[in-house]
Amino acid sequence: MEDPLPQRIRHRKRPDAATIDHVVPRTLGGAAEWYNEVAACRACNATKADTPPTPQDLEKLRLLKSRPTVEC
Numbered sequence: 169m170e171d172p173l174p175q176r177i178r179h180r181k182r183p184d185a186a187t188i189d190h191v192v193p194r195t196l197g198g199a200a201e202w203y204n205e206v207a208a209c210r211a212c213n214a215t216k217a218d219t220p221p222t223p224q225d226l227e228k229l230r231l232l233k234s235r236p237t238v239e240c
């Protein structure tokens with residue numbers, strides 16, 4: 169699959185460089201809840217900014233996400 173991001177963007181792969189991306193942006197009414205949040209490097213998150221997800225993005229998210237569980 170083609171990388172949709174410009175080559176000039178430098179992805180930060182260090183775990184401490186991760187940010188929380190809201191798939192449906194908070195500015196568009198997206199929830200600050202697990203089902204709307206994914207990890208993203210700072211550069212990707214800044215590039216996406218307030219772009220709304222496509223229907224394909226939402227379907228991918230639905231397939232990949234499941235409610236988190238806690239095991240003790």
Ligand SMILES: [Zn+2]
Nearest residue numbers: 179180209212
């Ligand atoms: Zn990135």
